[in-house]
Amino acid sequence: MLPAVEPWVVLSFSSAIFFIGLFGVLVRRNLLIILMSIELMLNAVNLTYVTFSHQLASMVGQMSVFFIITVAAAESAVGLGLVIALYRTLKTVDTDEITLLKD
């Protein structure tokens, strides 16, 4: 029988997910996948909130997660709207080819 999971294990797991998302933002050049990596990072932070809420027997963390989820939904709607507007102008979603301010 495995021992019960300590809160620090959950926190470590969420930090691993956060840095996988950060790695994606750093190395990928496809705007859609960069947005997906940002969603991963947001989820990792949400998990940290919920873990501390569980550990401290407080409701503040879960209330914050509720508002963060709402903001994340608005963020992805606006972000994908930006991607569509960009695609309409440049016919690409690749960050290497988005050089409007350079030339």
Add this chain to the structure above:
Amino acid sequence: MNAISPVAFYAFAGLALAFALLTVLKKNPVASAFSLVMVFFSFAGIYALLGAHLVATLQVLVYAGAIMVLFVFVVMLLNSDAPSFDLRRTPLLFRVAAAVVSLAFVVLFVRVFKNTGSFAPAGAFTREAIDAAGGNTQVIAELMFSEYTLPFELTSVLLLAGIVGAVALAKRHAGVKADERKGSANVASG
């Protein structure tokens, strides 16, 4: 403070880690999007294990439902479901550096979390107290409409701004192709 069931937690955590790596590394954006759905479902399972039932439900409804539909829709709309080799264009040195830095930060965070001592004394919302008060959803609902009313109302303003912003961004601009659309516009308005 209830213990977290280890078998379920490690299963969900392993799934989430594997699919998060797939999300970041897959060539095909559609494959990335569906890996991300699996990550969201695993996260919902972990929230439920931690006793946050309303958050788990919202995770499935909002993230795995609404946000992912939006992502898949845009991927299909932009016709970019062909494999993209953007990862290979990033310089190898930069890729290695990003991986090393990310890994180093994970190790740092694990050490910090592991060696942090005991936290502040527990608050009022232990699992027994929540069960006595009618469950997780009831407690959150009561808090939301008493203590957190102002943020709740501000959220609705934010969502309205988000809707207006998304429509304004995604709408075809009036100046573009105005000439060729003039005929059909006249028919529509007439």
